[in-house]
Amino acid sequence: MTNTPWWRGAVVYQVYVRSFFDSDGDGHGDLPGLIAKLDYIQSLGVDAIWLSPIHPSPNRDWGYDVSDYEDVHPDYGTLADFDALLEAAHARRIKVLLDEVLAHTSDEHPWFQESLRSRDNAKADWYVWAEPKDDGTPPNNWLAAFGGAAWSYQPARRQHFHHRFLRQQPKLNWHNPDARQAALNVLDFWLTRGADGFRLDTTNCYLHDPELTDNPAEPAESKTAWHWGHAPNLQRHLHDSNRPDNIEAMDAVRRTVERHDDRFVFGEFFEEAALSGGLAAPDAGLHSGYSFPLLIASELERTFLQTHYQLLSEHADHWPCVAFSNHDIVRTVTRFGGVNAGPELARLMLALLLSLRGTILLYQGEELGLPEADLTRDQLRDPMGDLYYPVAKGRDGCRTPMPWNEEQHFGFTTGSPWLPAAKEHVGLTVAEQDGDAGSTLAFSRLLMKVRRHSPALRLGSLDFIEAPAPILAFERREGGDHVACLFNLSRETVTWATVLGGEALAATGEVRIKDGSVALGPYAAVLLRL
Template sequence: MADVGTHEPMAQTDAAIEWWRGAAIYQIYPRSFMDANGDGIGDLPGITSRMEHIASLGVDAIWISPFFTSPMKDFGYDVADYRDVDPIFGTLADFDALVARAHALGLKVLIDQVYSHTSDEHPWFVESRKSRDNPRSDWYVWADAKPDGTPPSNWQSVFGGPAWTWDARRGQYYLHNFLSCQPQLNGHNPAVQDAILDVMRFWLDRGVDGFRIDALNFAMHDPALRDNPPAPPTDRPRTRPFDFQRKIHNMSHPDIPGFIERIRAVTDAYDAIFTVAEVGGDEAEAEMKAFTQGDGRLNSAYGFNFLYADRLTPGLVCAALAEWPETGGTGWPSWAFENHDAPRAVSRWCAPEHRERFARMKMALLASLRGNIILYQGEELGLTQVDIPFDQLQDPEAIANWPLTLSRDGARTPMPWHGEAGGGFGADTPWLPLGQENLQRSVAQQDADPASLLALTRELIALRKSSPALRHGGAACKAMGALLRLERSSGGERVVCLFNMSPDTLDNIPIPQGETLCSVNSVKDSLGPYAAVMVRA
């Protein structure tokens, strides 16, 4: 099924290239990675206990989704204390032990940071809602009702319904772009920015190597509270009121890059710190470039080019890469095919009978992209989306919009460490079911199989690290029907990658002459279904 040779690394053309440029990053969703205490929920000691598995992949860094004190209404993205670990996940001492173990294994540690909103149980909001004249009264976005008592603007929440909730304590509405228990911080307030920067310093002083910043383009709003205009007609289904508007006033304010420059000033005071922003929305590409422009802003950004795409096509790949040309001042991209918010790619992008072959081609493609690549836990196993019955749903968005929104829970199911009941996750009844199909793709089973997707993933990441062209070189992309041709180059090295993104054999495809670095799924004089080949030409 695969042929990945052993190749000596090419000479590095620039010893000063940053560690993160072209890095492979492994995302950990802590609730579902490993449960060390048997309560059904993954935790920090569980992550530490399985760190060798992550290191065996050859990735450069881990990114841990929120583990901070939280009422867990949105599973950690509603932070009640930025500077502590929620007891569900452990303690600060457990986090320190995790960092020490990761660093001992050569892994950088990135943590999630949520700067656009907090939980309504955060002490900042508790104080802010008490009155209109307390020291933190302007730390959140408050506004009077219109004369008829309706909300100050027509803005809609991502999770459904108005983005404003009435608070009788202050006699005002407060803004929340997500759940009503996630009030919006007033990012325009310098005191709020100062507090956030202090949070960053707290974690940097504990040894973290960087941050993934959640929903950064929601960090500031239009102070005039102008209504959003209606969105133009579209063929895409609209399942939420949020989908009916152009979100130009409740997010994406032009002052956000100024705050980003303050973030960069803090991280520059520490050694080799990496920052990547999640950026979604209608203007994502322009915002990602603005957030990463020059040397005074973030290092990288990633959007939703692939995360919610219905199909993986050569045209989609080339269009995404074309947004990040190798020109001065243009930022450095990061790419993810899956994450904790998006359905598993193998369930979105191919028929069930093709999943094994497709997963292998997909992993080869990810390893060949120009930019940083982010693997979501279980992607190295080819995990599929689990169908969670309504009575077992945990995801507040899915519950609110059932059945029109595909549950995020289906991509958040626990890691199967072995194929027996419970999957070795650590509890007889985990917080979400593992899914019987995924038990058959366990780490233990694939560890014992040299032809497994897990083995291929390790080989592909090693190949990427050994090749300057694949890790940080330039990219030329060409889409030809179902065939994708991707050429990567750096210095004297040129790697040509061909991918058949269809379930049909492509005949008469000229395979480049040279050293075959990788061959996946039947590559001879033709490209078999979902086949891929990389050649150092």
């Protein structure tokens, strides 16, 4: 395993900085607060941390609208604080990955402010501009991910500019070589400073069709409740994003990153990952990427995982990232178990996630089994929540402050938190679980220790084992290491007549192995070294 890149099979812990720990009482998490909690992160046994965007931003989309790529948001600290974080994390052998947003910028970024002034300035073509139709409507049918047309009119140029997301997030034109190089220079700036790599936002959206061809409709026979839940889902985004030539941009990113030793870059591919470079060969595109089938799944049945790995089998050389949750997604235990789901389900899902093939992305608080927070409309800060309330409340329910202890605001801040501490997290704080051998936190630490020391779990193949429903079973192999992973995806005890046996590396729930059979209690799981 010594010649294998550090990121293959690693566990990357995602820190939503604004909600992690506030060191100065202003209600926002910050880099000094993160430094103060590095010992906790180290105790989990993770290999790296991925930070949500830390750059200056007007926070229309909470950091995913960057106004300055070469500085730190004042809410989070300074460049000196970032340097101190790097030093402290590296001293604990923890890598630091930044979240970079290069498909678009804030409309307050100096690049866009110059671009919108005229059609003939130095940055006029750094963004995607187009003529309106004669009646003033947008040039085509592209829809924005946050609702409405993906175009906004600017009278200074008498043109529309394209935005795949909010109007305040204009699309950077990666077809323009100067704009592309400026974006790549952002990566070089932070790599030179010592960052260990990047998670890239919306990497399927770097390139668009210069002809501005209309997107086709999703075929009627393919439309599901998910498609009808949001108008942009009713069209296939084949021309505003998900372009086959997108992989050229991914290659340019990778070449930039690999000019620095021992670095890692992976991307978010929301749609059509196979088209846009999200399932590329090892020597093409980014090092890795993740898409959303596992993130939007909500039915606890074997097919949600089997279908995912069937797709990966068609791209056998691709090394995936694997996640069940992040800052955009309803938390795992609530998504699969509803509002009354308990720690048994949380531990089952952790065992499943940390047994999978790929680089694991673990969102903060998942190691505690945190459920989704239910917020009132006046508490919401997310533009998606504002758009669809009360049918959907946006993404704030997974972004509430990390619960550290039983003090006010769960010890997150001495001030007024930017989002309220979630009442659903009472009894699940770090302080209450730390030292409790039966807690979800203790089980998370055990799983990460087992994974770290098992070549099969970290790097091995994954093959499904035929088992009766509702049991999900697969085996992992690497060299002489062979691990069987068994999961009961139901609330009922199930028994399976099987010859599988061996040393139990980790287990949750009631597990009995005797006389040629395995009995798994409700939501039980066991990892067996064979």
